[in-house]
Amino acid sequence: MLKITFPDGAQKEYKKGIKPIEIAQSISNSLAKKLLSVSFNKEQIESSTQLHEDGVIEFHFWDDPKGKSAFWHSSAHLFAQVIKELYPKSKLTIGPPIENGFYYDLDLGDETISENDFGKIEKRIIEEARKDHKFLMRESTKDDALKYYKKENNEYKIELIENLVDEKITFCDHSNFTDLCKGVHIPSTGFIKAVKLLNVAGAYWRGDEKNKQLTRIYGISFPKQKLLSEYLQLVEEAKKRDHRVLGKKLKLFTFSKEVGLGLPLWLPKGAELRKRLEEFLTKAQKEAGYEMVITPHIGNKKLYETSGHFKQYGESSFMPIKSPSSDEEFLLKPMNCPHHCEIYKSEQWSYRDLPIRYAEFGTVYRYEQSGELHGLTRVRGFTQDDAHIFCTQYQLVDEFEKVIDLVLYVFNTLGFNNYEVQISLKEKGDSDKYIGSDEMWKRSEEAIIKATNGKKLKYTIEYGEAAFYGPKLDFMVKDAIGRKWQLGTIQVDYNLPERFDLNFKNKNNEDERPVMIHRAPFGSLERFVAILIEHTGGVFPMWLTSNQIVLISVGEKHEKFAKKVSSLLEKAEIRATLDDRNETVGKKIRESEQNKVPYMGIIGDKEVSNNSVSIRGLGGEEVGEMNINELINFIKEKESESLNKK
DSSP states (O other), rough: OOEEEESSEEEEEOTTTOOOHHHHHHOOHHHHHHHOEEEEETEETTTTTOOOOOOEEEEOOTTTHHHHHHHHHHHHHHHHHHHHHHHOOOOEOOOOOOOTTTEEEEEETTTTOGGGGGGHHHHHHHHHHHHOOOOOEEOOOOOHEEEEEEETTTTHHHHHHHHOSSSOOEEEEEEEEEEEEEOOOBBBBGGGGGGEEEEEEEEEEEEEEEEOOOEEEEEESSSSSHHHHHHHHOOOOOOOOOHHHHHHHTOOOEEETTOOOOOOEEEEHHHHHHHHHHHHHHHHHHTTTTTEEOOOSEEEEEHHHHHTTTHHHHGSSSSOOOOOSSEEEEEESSSSSHHHHHHTTTTTTTTTTTEEEEEEEEEEEEEOOOGGGGGHHHBBHHHHHHEEEEEGGGGGGHHHHHHHHHHHHHHHTTOOOEEEEEEEEEEESOOOOOOOOHHHHHHHHHHHHHHHHHHHEEEEEETTOSTTTTOEEEEEOOOOOOOOOEEEEEESSSSHHHHHTOOHHHHHHSEOOOOOEEEEEESHHHHHHHHHHHHHHTTOOOTHHHHTEEEESSSSSGGHHHHHHHHHHHHTTTOOEEEESSSSSHHHHHHHHTTTTTEEEEEEHHHHHEEEEEEEEEEEEEEEEEEEHHHHHHHHHHHHHHHTTT
C-alpha cells in the first residue's frame, strides 16, 4: 500500500499503481472533473501517471498557475494538430505555455498564416476539442524518435532529439496526432471550451539570429467562454493603457533606429518624470542611511570575470571594447555590483563602521535580441536604482527588514498596494548554475526567510529562481487591471565579498567578510515608468506629474490675468502651464484631457472680475471657483495627499 499525504497534512493509504485522477475520484467526482494536473513530491505529473511510492500529492485546477500551465501546454498541442491538418507541409518546432496562453513556432515553408486565417483555425480547434481526445504519454527510444522525424523530414525535432543526453524521450498522442513532448497535460481536449489566436510574429529557431526565421503564433484558451470574453475585455483595456502608445501621446520618450534599437530617448516631460522619481527615492534613501556613488559606464572585462557575471551573462553582453594601445578589454557595464565592491574595497573598515550602504542610479547595458525588445519594458540600456549594503552577519536580518520597509514605502506611495511576495531559492541538488558553498546558500536562505517572517509577509517559495550568486526576495505587484509585474528585488550575497576579498576588522581585530545585500525597489527606471504608465493609464499622482494644472484663457482679453496667475503658481512651486492659443475653449479642454492634466483652470470675464479661477478636474469634475491663494493651497494639499498615500 502507498501512504499519500495531502497538502493539509492528512494521510490516506491506496494500492500501488493508483493514478492521481483515481485518488481525486475517491474524494469527490466533482473534484476529479475539475482536475487539470497534479504535483507529486513537488514534481508536476500527468493525472494518469501511476504512483508506486509514498509521497505528497497536490491537485492543480484552473485557478492555480500550474493548472493553467498544463491547460495552455495542452492547447498548444491541439493547435499544432490543427495546423498539420490545415497546412500539411508545415514543420512543427516548439510550443510552450507562457504566462498568458501559449505560442507555437512553425516552419510554414512557402505558405503563410495571417490574422485573416485565425478564424478558421480557432473553429477547427474547438471542433477537435469537443471530441474529447485523451492526452496520452508514451516513451520512445532515441532511434525510433529520430526515425519518425526523419520520415517527417523535420530537422528541428531531429536537432532537439540529438541534443538530448541520457534523457527519457516521450511523445504525447491525442486523436491521430503525436508530438515530441515532456508533458504535463490536462486529461483530455474536452476541457478546452474557448480559444483565441492573438497575433503572429517572426522568431528565430532557438532564438539565434543566425538560424532560420520561423512563424510564431500566440494564442490563449479557457475552460469557459465567459473567461475568454473577460480576457478580451482586459486586452482592450490594456491596449488603451499601452505605455508605448501613451508614452508617445504624452511626449515622455521616443526611440530612433539611428540611435539604435532598445535605446530609449527621454523627452523633456519624461526626463522630468524620471528626475522626480530619482529625487523621491534619493530622499527616502538618505533618510535610511544610504550614500550616493557614481561609477563609469564601462569596466575592465576582468572585473566581471572576477564577479562571475561574465561566465553567466557573457553571451548577453555587448562585444568587448578593445583598448587602442594595449590588450585590455572593456565591457559596457552589465551591472553595478562589482563596481560597488571595488568602492568598498578602497577603504579599510571596522565593524563599528558597518553597515555601509551605497546607492546609485547606474545605467547598464545588455544585448537583448531585437525580437525580444518591447518599449521600455525590454531595452538594451537601462538605469537601475541599485544599492548594495555591506553589513555583519549579526546586522543582516535587521538590514534586510529595513530594505523591505523601503520597498513597501515606494510601492504604497506610487499606488501599488496589491502585491505578492516570493522567496526565490536555488534548485534542489547540485547545479552549475550557481556559485558559492552550500553553507553560504543555507545562511542566505535562512536570513531571507527570517526577515520576511519578521515583517509578517505572506510568501511563496520558488526553487530554481535564485540569482546565480544568492537567493532573493521578489515582489510581484498587480496593476489596476490585475496584471502581475515583477518589481522590487532584494538579494543576500556571501559570494561577491568572497570573490572580491572584502573585509572588515571585527571586535577581535581580525579580518572578517561582510555580507552583501543587493536591492532595487524600481528594478529599472525604464521598466518601472512603463509599468507606472500602464497602471495609472497615464494619470500620474499629483506629486509626480509634470503638469499639475493648465490655465485656459477664454479670450485675448483674459490673457494678462492668466499670465499673472501662472506666475504666482510658478513662484509657489506649482507646475502649471498657460494655454493662451487662439483656439476654442472646448478644444483646449479636450487636449488637456488627452494630456492627462489633473486640473484645468478656466479664466474668463467672471474670473477676472472676481480675481479667481474656475477649477475643473480631469474627467469633467467641476471643483469650483477659487481665489489664487485657495488654488495654491488646493494644489499643494492634493500633492501632499498623493505623496503620503498609504
